[in-house]
Amino acid sequence: MTTYTNAWIPTAEYKEATRLFQWMKKHGFTCYDDFHSKSIDDIEWFWEEVVKELDIEWYTPYKQVLDQTHGPMYPVWFEGGELNVAHLALDRWASNPSKENDIALYWEGDNGQTASYSFKDFQKEVDAVSYGLESYGITEGDIVTLYLPMLPETLIAMLAISKIGAIFSPAFSGYKSDAVTTRIHASHSKALITADAFYRRGKTMPMKEEADLVADQCPSLEHVFVVERTGAKVKYKSPRDVRWSDLRKNKATYKTKVKKANDPFMLIYTSGTTGLPKGAVHTHAGFPVKAAFDAGICMDVTNKDTLFWYTDMGWMMGPFLVYGGLVNGASIVMFEGTPDYPEPDRLWKLVEKYQVTHLGISPTLVRTMMKHGKGWLEKRDLQSLKLIGSTGEPWNPEPWHWLFKHAGDSRVPIFNYSGGTEVSGGILGNVLVKPIQPVTFNAALPGMDVDVYGEKGEPLINEVGELVIKSPWVGMTKSFFEDDKRYEKTYWSRFNDTWVHGDWVIKDHKGFYTITGRSDDVLNVAGKRLGPTEVESVLVKHTSVIEAGVIGVPHEIKGEEPIAFVVLNDTQPTKDLTEELTMILNQKLGKALSPKKIFVVDDLPKTRNAKVMRRAIKSAYLNHPSGDLNALVNPESIEQIRSIGQNLSST
Structure with missing residues (x-):
């Protein structure tokens, strides 16, 4: 097994200033390992403290943190509690005089077009679209598929759908019609939101045509709402097709619907080894709380920071960007384009322009940027960066060191982050109160009861085994949509009452984890x-x-x-x-x-x-x-x- 030396070690001053250390200290801990043990030994205590620390606002307080009547596969979190994710991410900041004029969203298009919205301004847009969706018959519990690039309207739609109590289901903007059709057939979506086209590498990429192919095959769709991104000439089929501009005519304030903590707000599909994609069901008090905790407490995102994760809303890190940032009161950056167009420094230019503090990328992106050379980074002032997040796949050493040295100036920690769509965030990470090594993860994240098992369910050290989770956590998928049997078989059929995640992992004697690949065929x-x-x-x-x-x-x-x-x-x-x-x-x-x-x-x-x-x-x-x-x-x-x-x- 390859061993690595520490590449980043927090100073005492740095460590003690982090949100994680301050929170640990509040509860009498200065050692992370001791705190982590407490977080998994008493999970009800832990997750109750999480929602307190994140200042989650409830319309109706919960009566019980966790009900495991139906076992660890089907936990009920915050029983009796009522809230709405749109309130957590937007309304509470828009109604706060000290926050309402802060920027919620910076957006930049592939063609250089820009826009920014304060929390107050953004709320007005979301309210208008909420009324519009209701006027076209979208009601509580309905599923709306989003087939959109990274546009302001994508985020407006997500929050508006949550406001009215419906459920959004994001699909990757690069999918062709068959992949989107499969997901709509599975979800029985009532409406589709798409765009006429979008820009990529200076070209206009048609989207409405693919959406038409989808709609023609999906009888459950009553409406296709079309964002007029490029003004491309597209055919509108009445009454099915509706222009986005016709959705946002009502400018009145919309009263956000009250939802139960365990009501679904998002249905997001992820590929499996066999059969159709799996529909992970996420709740108003699940995904947003886990994402906000991982971003805020673990990655140290504050309400003064700007979070930018280069992603698509159809991948899990898109919603993570939204709720990890906005629930913490931070600004977020959404980018329609590609990171090396029109020149190889586009990504770094965005960091400089928007004073990004937390940048999220993937090892593949770094390997691509390496080809252009370090000179493109040196042209840009990246001093605003406090953390670089990385997820999606395992690293190899060379690109990790290149990123750490040239983008992070050997001072910015790289937060390796691994979890999944069904997790709502991370299982393993690089907590900022411990040294960080290249490639590896320095800890299981708080509240994640992690182990590495051998063939017979025995814990392993310094050997490759299955990554498992032994206790439920806030954010775990509420089964698969209309498919409990597949959910149970996928994650719970190997070891008793134990979630088997599907990653091969090595845990060394110092507590560092290395992911070596998938244990399934994905x-x-x-x-x-x-x-x-x-x-x-x-x-x-x-x-x-x-x-x-x-x-x-x-x-x-x-x-x-x-x-x-x-x-x-x-x-x-x-x-x-x-x-x-x-x-x-x-x-x-x-x-x-x-x-x-x-x-x-x-x-x-x-x-x-x-x-x-x-x-x-x-x-x-x-x-x-x-x-x-x-x-x-x-x-x-x-x-x-x-x-x-x-x-x-x-x-």
């Missing part, structure tokens, strides 16, 4: 999770393809890239066929997530119950030891795959 492409079944399903729809297997292999920029193997019927493999399959994948999934390499093979390795063994495909392709293949009925199939991999590596 791909991690540039920080974005991709279920192999989603790709395979597209491939087998082609009349020439009878089977498909998709794996992820290392990529120097993306971290991991998808590779596809297909078995054909009587069709002869040709270059035209593979080009056609590639084109279809690009159309259905988008270029960013589609395999660039498709190989035709005679057979795929399968178990006796006809399940394709992706692990065997991957080990053969990479020419790694295959391990136990006794479960295969056709072990000879891996030799052809191994030969393909060897031929590629030799060229």
Whole structure:
């Protein structure tokens, strides 16, 4: 196992000034490990103190912190409490004379267009859209899918949907129609909010056309609301299609709906290894509290700071940016464009321009920026930075050191952060009261009862094992949407009353954690999770393809890239066929997530119950030891795959 020396050590003065240390000290702790033990030994005490420290405002106080009548899989948090996330993130600041004129949102478009909104101004926009949505029949409990780039209207829509008591479901703006359609079919969304188009790298990217393809296939959709981002000429189908400008005509103050703590406010889909994407259900007192805690107490975001996470609202870190920032009273930055356009210093220019204190990025992004050289960073004043957050995938040392040295001037801590969509935030992190090493995580976050288990559920030290969580926490998904059985099988079927997260992890004797990869087959492409079944399903729809297997292999920029193997019927493999399959994948999934390499093979390795063994495909392709293949009925199939991999590596 690789060992690292400390790259960042907090001074006593720095440590004692953090929100985490001040909070620990309030409760009689100066040692993080002792405090963490208390946080998992008495989880009701801990999470009650969290909502106090975050000053969560309740319309009706809760009667009980935690009810585990139905076991750890189905905890009920803050029983009897009533609140609304729109109040936590917006209303309470807009009605506070000392905060109402502070900036809630800085926005910048790909084309350089900018906008900023105070909390008070933003509330007026949200109220107007709240009335508009209600006027078109959106009511409490309805689900509205957001298929939008990072625009002010995206955030306005999220908060307006919460205000009226409905539920929003964000989809990645880069998805093609099939992926969005799948999610709308699963959620039974009543409405879709999209844009006419958006800008990316100076080009106008059509969006309404994809949304039309979606709407034509989704009978549950009653309306498609269209943000007029670019003014592109698009067709409006009456009465289904409604212009955004027609939603915001009522300028009256809207009274936010009172919701129960465990009422859902967001349904966000995440890819799995098999079947359809999983719909993680998040509640008004779940995701916002966990995100605000991780950002505020762990990452030290205050109401004087500016948080910018480079992300999309369809990925979990988009909502994290919103609630991690706004619930803490901080300003947030949303960016429509790409970090190296029109010049390679665009990201750093944004940091300088908006005086960003907390910047969130991914290792893939850093590897991309490294290609442009450190000179582009040196052109910009990055002294405002207090912390750089990183999530989405494991690091390797070189880009970590490059970021720490050149962007952080060897003074700014890098907060490695790992959790997931179903978690509402982090499991592991780099708390600011302990030394930080490259690549690793220095702690399980407060309230997260973490261990690393072996095959039989035994705790491991200095060995690779399964990352598990042994107690419930605020923010854990309220099952999967309309699919308790899949939720239980995915996370709770391995060890009794224990959440198995799906990451391979090593915990060393000093308490540092290293993630070595996924223990399931989910791909991690540039920080974005991709279920192999989603790709395979597209491939087998082609009349020439009878089977498909998709794996992820290392990529120097993306971290991991998808590779596809297909078995054909009587069709002869040709270059035209593979080009056609590639084109279809690009159309259905988008270029960013589609395999660039498709190989035709005679057979795929399968178990006796006809399940394709992706692990065997991957080990053969990479020419790694295959391990136990006794479960295969056709072990000879891996030799052809191994030969393909060897031929590629030799060229």
